[in-house]
Amino acid sequence: MSLVSQSTAVIVMNLRSLPRRFWMSAAMVFASAVVVAILLAFLAMAKGFETTMQGAGSDDIAFFLRISSGAELNSSVSNEQVNLLRNAPGIATNDNGPIISPELYVIVDGLKKTSQTKANIPLRGLNQQGIALRENFKLVEGRMFATGTNELIVGQGILNQFDGFELGAEIRSGKNRWTVVGIFTTGGNVFESELWADAKVIQNLYNRGSSYQSVRAKLTAPDQIEAIKAYIENDPRLNQDVQSEQSYFSEQGKGLSYMALFGRVISTVMALGALAGALNTMYTSVSDRAGEIATLRAIGFSHFSAFVGTLVEALVLSVIGGLLGSVAAFVFFDGLSAATLGGSFTQVVFEFKLTSDLFVQGATMALIIGFISGFFPAWRAARVPVIVAFQSGR
Structure with a gap:
């Protein structure tokens, strides 16, 4: 054999x-x-x-944070700086002007469904341009928040993991009260872990004046990041780091x-x-x-x-x-x-x-x-x- x-x-x-x-x-x-x-x-x-x-990042969206801040919570961008960034090269425009979204990022309390322990939940202030920059955004229940009101919409992920954020619920954050008017999905990415409301309302309720914490902008092409960096370096009034949204979330994903x-x-x-x-x-x-x-x-x-x-x-x-x-x-x-x-x-x-x-x-x-x-x-x-x-x- x-x-x-x-x-x-x-x-x-x-x-x-x-x-x-x-x-x-x-x-x-x-x-x-x-x-x-x-x-x-x-x-x-x-x-x-x-x-x-x-999954939240795009290579044709520029993401601005204050130099060395590392995360939105530690960043700040003045209204004057937002206006300067509107004129940066390589930013796409539409009928309303530059496609740019100055945003706020504050923390509210939530209770986990499984353990009933407190947890920090991000409340993002943004405008219609900011919502349009999230390509996978879709309302699955309710409606969009009304500008100038204490209304917010809730990511599907928040609804799955935390109590008290159902459609129609009233949320208290310190002296502030919010009403949930919509549930949204963004395709399962990190934005579903957030609450969204009108940026101007958050500025007023949280004493942020006219400042923001981050800025997103639509690029005419992904390679325009370098031109924007040069623009920022040549203007002493600007102190922002810029990178593609994809790069930012890729680093966060580690x-x-x-x-x-x-x-x-x-x-x-x-x-x-x-x-x-x-x-x-x-x-x-x-x-x-x-x-x-x-x-x-x-x-x-x-x-x-x-x-x-x-x-x-x-x-x-x-x-x-x-x-x-x-x-x-x-x-x-x-x-x-x-x-x-x-x-x-x-x-x-x-x-x-x-x-x-x-x-x-x-x-x-x-x-x-x-x-x-x-x-x-x-x-x-x-x-x-x-x-x-x-x-x-x-």
């Missing part, structure tokens, strides 16, 4: 003998499944947050990248524990089949076939575990809504997102567990002496 035929025969024999070691094999499958499921849960969390942040790293660390530690159990399972498998392996060796089967048969057995068990772990992660975590602190110390609502590349990482982890747990027992199986066949027959 060829090496391939011998190895195939040993693999089939090993797999058929699994019921004799059912509970030991099941323990190995379970351990692999848990490791893969935990890994995918953390990776899905990080991926979902990153997707939520990056905020939960540590979760992916943490998930890999935790999964690696758990994998070491799983390996200990898997090695014990495979060594037991080799001991259980020592007589069979020696008999095969006595009738001409090679060391290699015994090695491959044992290694494949370990890989099969770990792959089954990996598949079960992937299914469990998909069922329990994919699309799960959660909220965490973003770059401006306010809540960002996002969904866990399992993608094909994450499943590949989970499968890789399962294969690593299977290979390591199978290699050393397979080496032992390949070295079982032929004499064991005669001893087992006594």
Whole structure:
């Protein structure tokens, strides 16, 4: 028989003998499944947050913040500076003039549905130009807030995670009262974690005078960012950093990248524990089949076939575990809504997102567990002496 035929025969024999070691094999499958499921849960969390942040950005929208502020909450832009930015080169225009949106960003309190704990929720002040700059904006319930009134609209993400923001609800923020008149979606990105109201009303209620905190502007082309930077540098009255909205949110989206790293660390530690159990399972498998392996060796089967048969057995068990772990992660975590602190110390609502590349990482982890747990027992199986066949027959 060829090496391939011998190895195939040993693999089939090993797999058929699994019921004799059912509970030991099941323990190995379970351990692999848990490791893969935990890994995918953390990776899905990080991926979902990153997707939520990056989905809000556009490369043809310029985003202005005060130099070194880093986030909207710490920034300020005067009305005079807004007017100067209207004349910057590369900003698109329409019938109403430059397409530019000066915006405010304040914090109101909210209560999480699950824990009833307080959380910071962003209230954004903007105008109709600002709403038009959000390409995926759509009202799903109610109507738009009326200019000059204490009305606001609520992102779908806020509605999913926090109490008291339903259509028609009255929201209190200090001495201020707001009425929810609409629910909106922006395609699942970070803007759904916000409340929107008229910028002029927020300026008045929160004593902001005529100042703003950030500015968005539609570009005639993405490469106009450099021309705007030169314009700002040449005017001492301006002290803004400018970048594309896409670049800003891409950087903000890295905020939960540590979760992916943490998930890999935790999964690696758990994998070491799983390996200990898997090695014990495979060594037991080799001991259980020592007589069979020696008999095969006595009738001409090679060391290699015994090695491959044992290694494949370990890989099969770990792959089954990996598949079960992937299914469990998909069922329990994919699309799960959660909220965490973003770059401006306010809540960002996002969904866990399992993608094909994450499943590949989970499968890789399962294969690593299977290979390591199978290699050393397979080496032992390949070295079982032929004499064991005669001893087992006594």
